[in-house]
Amino acid sequence: MVIDRANALCGAIFIAFGAYFGLNSLGMELGTPFRMGPGFFPLFLAAILIVLGLAIAIPAIRVEGEPIGSLPLRGMVFILPSPVLFALTLKGLGFVPSIFLATLLASFASTKMRIPTALILAALMTAFTTAVFVYGLGLPFRLFGPWLGQR
Amino acid sequence: MELFDNLSLGFATASTLANLGFCFIGVLLGTLIGVLPGIGPTATIAMLLPITFQIGDPTSALIMLAGIYYGAQYGGSTTAILINLPGESSSAVTAIDGYQMARKGRAGAALATAAIGSFVAGTVSTFLVALLAPPLTGIALQFGAAEYFSLMVLGLISSIALASGSIVKALAMVVLGLLLGLVGTDIYSGTPRFNLGIREYSDGLNFVAVAVGVFGIAEILRNLEDEHERSVAVKKVSSLWPTREDWRRMAAPIVRGTFIGSALGVLPGGGAILAAFASYTVEKRISRNPGEFGKGAIEGVAGPESANNAGAQTSFIPLLTLGIPANPVMALMIGAMIIQGIVPGPNVATEQPALFWGIIASMWIGNVMLVVLNLPLVGLWVKLLTVPYYMLFPIIIAFCSIGIYSVNSNIFDLYSVAFFGFVGYVLVKLRCEPAPLLLGFVLGPLLEENLRRAMILSRGDFSTFVTRPISATLLVLTAAVLAVVLLPSVRKKREEVFVEDE
Numbered sequence: 001m002v003i004d005r006a007n008a009l010c011g012a013i014f015i016a017f018g019a020y021f022g023l024n025s026l027g028m029e030l031g032t033p034f035r036m037g038p039g040f041f042p043l044f045l046a047a048i049l050i051v052l053g054l055a056i057a058i059p060a061i062r063v064e065g066e067p068i069g070s071l072p073l074r075g076m077v078f079i080l081p082s083p084v085l086f087a088l089t090l091k092g093l094g095f096v097p098s099i100f101l102a103t104l105l106a107s108f109a110s111t112k113m114r115i116p117t118a119l120i121l122a123a124l125m126t127a128f129t130t131a132v133f134v135y136g137l138g139l140p141f142r143l144f145g146p147w148l149g150q151r
Numbered sequence: 152m153e154l155f156d157n158l159s160l161g162f163a164t165a166s167t168l169a170n171l172g173f174c175f176i177g178v179l180l181g182t183l184i185g186v187l188p189g190i191g192p193t194a195t196i197a198m199l200l201p202i203t204f205q206i207g208d209p210t211s212a213l214i215m216l217a218g219i220y221y222g223a224q225y226g227g228s229t230t231a232i233l234i235n236l237p238g239e240s241s242s243a244v245t246a247i248d249g250y251q252m253a254r255k256g257r258a259g260a261a262l263a264t265a266a267i268g269s270f271v272a273g274t275v276s277t278f279l280v281a282l283l284a285p286p287l288t289g290i291a292l293q294f295g296a297a298e299y300f301s302l303m304v305l306g307l308i309s310s311i312a313l314a315s316g317s318i319v320k321a322l323a324m325v326v327l328g329l330l331l332g333l334v335g336t337d338i339y340s341g342t343p344r345f346n347l348g349i350r351e352y353s354d355g356l357n358f359v360a361v362a363v364g365v366f367g368i369a370e371i372l373r374n375l376e377d378e379h380e381r382s383v384a385v386k387k388v389s390s391l392w393p394t395r396e397d398w399r400r401m402a403a404p405i406v407r408g409t410f411i412g413s414a415l416g417v418l419p420g421g422g423a424i425l426a427a428f429a430s431y432t433v434e435k436r437i438s439r440n441p442g443e444f445g446k447g448a449i450e451g452v453a454g455p456e457s458a459n460n461a462g463a464q465t466s467f468i469p470l471l472t473l474g475i476p477a478n479p480v481m482a483l484m485i486g487a488m489i490i491q492g493i494v495p496g497p498n499v500a501t502e503q504p505a506l507f508w509g510i511i512a513s514m515w516i517g518n519v520m521l522v523v524l525n526l527p528l529v530g531l532w533v534k535l536l537t538v539p540y541y542m543l544f545p546i547i548i549a550f551c552s553i554g555i556y557s558v559n560s561n562i563f564d565l566y567s568v569a570f571f572g573f574v575g576y577v578l579v580k581l582r583c584e585p586a587p588l589l590l591g592f593v594l595g596p597l598l599e600e601n602l603r604r605a606m607i608l609s610r611g612d613f614s615t616f617v618t619r620p621i622s623a624t625l626l627v628l629t630a631a632v633l634a635v636v637l638l639p640s641v642r643k644k645r646e647e648v649f650v651e652d653e
Contacts, residue, residue, distance in 0.1 A: 010581035014323045021330045024345050028337075034611025038337035038344055041599045045330050052323040068580060075375035076576075079368065079548060080569045086552040087565035099549055106548040109375060110541030121542065125549050137205050139557055 004065025011057025015050050022046030078109035094145035095134060100126040158281055161508030165214055165516050173206065173215035174513055178520045181222020186229050186532045187543060193479050193586070194370050195223035197362035198547065200487055201554030209491035210506045214513040216487055220480065221273075221517040224463060225525055228265045228456060229532055233258060242459065244427040248444065248451030255447050260393045262529055264401050264449055265456040266522050267393075272409040272457035273518035276464035279413050280471070281511050284500065287472040291497035294473070296604035297615050301625035303598050306475050308629045309418065310590050312636045320583045328588035331356060332595020339603065351563035358486040360555050360564040361592055364571025365585045366479075367551055371544045372576045397449055404434050404454035412461030417468050418477070430458035464514060471507065472497055474597075479586040482593040490558065 021042050031037030086102035093101075103125045107118035133139045164170065180202070184195040199219045203212040224242075231242040232249035245265065252261040294302070307329075311321040334345045335355030346352035393401070411433065412426040434454040435444045444451050466477040467484075474496035476482040488495045493506065500507045525532070555564050575585055609615035617623045 006581050010320065010578070010583060013578070013581070014327065017327055017330065021333075021345060028342055028344065029340070032611060033606055033613065036339075036603045036606060038340050038342040041602060042330060042333050042344065045326050045333075049323060049326045049330065052319055052326060055319050056317070056323065070376060071580070072372055072375040075372050076573070079371060079375070079544070080573055082545075082548050083552045083555070083565040083568050086556070087562040090556070090562060099553065102552055103545050103549040106545040107541075109544065112539070112541045117542075118545075121545060125546055129549060129553060133553055133557070139205070139553075140560075 002062060002064050004060035004063045006065050006068050007060035008057050009068075011053045011055075011060065014053030014056065016053075018046045018049035018053055022050065072109075074111065075109040079106055082106040089147075090141075090145075092145050092147040094143050094148065095141035096126055096130060096143050097148070098145075099129055153285075154281060157285070157504070157508050158512065160504060161281075161510075161512030162516075164210060164505045164509030165512040170211050170214050170509070170513070171516065173211050174218040174516055175520055175524070177203075177215040177218025177220075178222040178517060178524055181219035181224075182226040182229075182521075182525060182528075182532065183222075183535070184547075185223035185226020186535055187226075191366075191370070192220070192223035192227050193483070194366040195226065196220060196480060196483050197359070197366045198551055198554070199223075200359050200362070200483060201551075201558050203487060204490060204558055209488075209493055210509050212491055213484075213487065213506070213510050214516075216484065217510060217513045218517045218520065220463075220484075221269075221514075221521050224460065225266065225269065225521050226532070228269075229262060229525075229529075230536070232261045232265065232452070233533065233536060242427075244431045244455040245452055245459070247431070248446075248448050251445065251447035252449065252452065257447065259529070260397055260449070261452050263393050263526060264397065264452050266526055268401065268405045268408065268453045268457035269460040270518050270522050271405050272412060272459075272461035273464055274515060275409045276413045276416070276461040277511060277515040277518070279465060280467055280514070281508075284468055284471050284507075284511070287468065288497040288500045291473050294497075294621070295619070296601040296608060297619050297622045298625065299473075300598060300601040300605055301616055301622040301629070302473065302475055303594050303601070305625050305629045305632070306469075306477065307587070307590060307594060308632050310478070310587050312632050316582050316584060318636055320581075321587045324578070324583050324585070324587040325591040328591020328593075329595040329598060331361065331588075332592040333599060338596075338600065349563060351561055354559075355596070356567055356592075357555065357559060357561065357564040358490070358593070359558050360567040361571050362483060362486070362589060363551050363555060364568045364573075365575035365588060367547070368568065368572025369575035369579050369585065371547065372572070373579065374540060374544070393449075400449050401453035404430070404450040405457045407433060408454040408457030408459075409461045412458035412463075413465045415458075416462030416465035416477070426458040426462035427455040430454040467510075467514070470495060471499065471510070474499075476590060476593060479589045482589050485593055 025039035025043035025046060028039035029037035030039045030043065033040075082102045082105045085105055086098055089098040089101060100122050104118055104122040107113050107121055130143070134141050134143065165174070180199055181195060184198060185192055196216070196219055200216070203216050203219070206212040206215060227242045228245050228249070231246035232253050235246050235250035249261045249265065252258065307325050311318055311325060330345075332355070334352060336343050336353050343353050408426075408430040411430045415426040415429060418425070431451060431454060434450045435441050438444065438448070438450060463480070466481055469475045469477050470481045470484060474485065474494065476485045485495050493499060493503070551568065552565060555568050556562065558564065578588075579585060605615055606613075615622070616626060
C-alpha cells in the first residue's frame, strides 16, 4: 500500500498532541460558558487539533508523497543532548567543566570536526564565556561544583 | 506640537550614552549572528534575546533588542547578496538581483544600496509610527475583551495566509502553539495544567526556550543535513560607494518601496514579506527594461529592501498600540516585554511614555548605527562568511544554553529547548512552518483570558462576539481572509509565489 509518509506522520503528531491536551483537559473542571473552568478552552482547542490532524493524515493514505529526506542523525545525537548535559552537570560540576563538556559534545555533530580542533574550540569557548558571563555580567554561577570537592 | 515633544522625549531617553551603547552592541551582535548563513533574523533574535535580560532597565533592554533586530535584518540581506542564501523569505527577493550584482563584481554597490534603502525607509516609517501610534492607542482603549479576542483571531488567521505550504498544517501549528501557551497554571482557579506533574513548569513553558528550540536549534539541524561548502561570491568587497548612475536608478524604487512597505507592514501576519514581493513586482512592471531583472538590476535590490525594512518598522504599530504581534519577530518582542514586566498594549503609551517613545526613537537610532557600522565593517562580515559552519554551531549552542538558563535560572528550561528543538525540526521536516506556532504560543494565554472575560461580561452568551460592532467587523475580516486563502485560484497563485521564493 502506498502512503504519503510525511503527511501521515505529521497528522499523527498533531493527533497525539491533541489527545494529550484533550485527555488532560477532561480531567479538569470544565465549567460553563459563563464561568469557564481550566479545562474548557484547552479541550476546545484539542478537539480542533485532532480534527486538523485527521484532515492531514486521512488524505495521505493511498497517495504517493514526496520523501521525507535524510535526517541528520549524527547532528541530532550530539546537538540535542548538549543543553541537557549542561543542565545535568551545571549544579554538580560547576560552570567551567559543564560548559566545556556541552560545547565539546555539540562539536562532534559534524563529521568534519577533528578531536584536537574540538578540544581547542571548547577550551576557548569556556574561557570566553567564563570571562563574559561570570566575570563580565556577574551571573551567579559557581565555577566548580561540589562533585569536584568544591564547597 | 505634541508629536515633537513626544519624539524629543524619545530621543532624550534613547540617546543617553548607556542606551546608545546598548543599541550599538545590539546592532553589532545582531549583524554578527544574522550574517551567518542559514540563520535568519527570527532565529538570531531568539538566540540573542536572553542577553537583553541581563540588563536591569527594561527600556535599555528593549532598545538593545531593537538594535539586534535591525542588525539581524541587515545581516540577513548581506548573506542573501553575497552567497544567495536568504535567511528568511523577506530577504529572498533581495537575493534574486543582489546576488547577480555580486557576481558581476558589484557586491559593494548592492550592499550599500540595501543599507541606504533601509535607512531611508526606516526614517520615513519611524516617523509614520510616531504619527499613527497615538491616535490608534485611542481606538485601542475602547477595545473590550470581546474585541481583543476577535482581533487575536484575525491576527492568527492572517499569519496562516502568509505562511508558505499547506494551510491546514499552518492552522494546526497555530492551535498547537495556543495549547503549548496554556501549559502552566490556570490564572482563574490556580489549577496546574499540562505540566507533566513537574513543578518547574508551573509558570508555563519558557518562551525563550520554545523560540530558540523551534527556530534556532531546528535551523542548526537543518543546516547539518547537507554539509557541503558554500561558495562566497566575493572574497573582497571593493568600491562600496554607488555610482552617480546607481543613485539615479535607486531613488524612485526606494521611495515606492517605502510606501508599499509602510502600508503592508501594518497588516497582521507578516506584511514585510508581502511588501518585498509586492515592491519587486511593481519595479519589474514599471521598469523601462524589465529584462534586466533577475540579472542584477539595482532597482530589484533597492525597492524590496526598502519595502522590507519599512514593513518591519510599521509592524511595530499593532504591537505598541494593541499588544498584538504581527509576525514572529514581533512575537519575540512581546515575549521580551512580558519578561521585563511590561504588558504591551494601549496603556504603555500613557503609563510609560519614556519607554514607548524611547523605543520608537531607538528604531531610528538603530538604523543610523546600522549604516555607520555595517558599511565600514563589511569586510569583516565577508570574512565571517568564510568561517566553516561546523566551527560556528557549537559556539551557538553554548551561548544558547547559557542564555536560556540565565533567564529564570531553571534547568528545566534546558530540557524544554532540547525537546522543542527536536519537535520543531521534525515538524519543519514534515513541511510545517514554525512561525504560526510561535505566534500561537504567545497569544494562547491572552486569547483564553479575553475569551473567559468576554464570556463573564456577557453572562455566557457567545453572541457577544457578533453583536458588538468592532468585534463583528474583525470576525468578518477573519472570515474573508480565510475564504480568500481557501479559494482555489488564490491557492494556486500563492503556491507559485512561494515556489519562486525557494
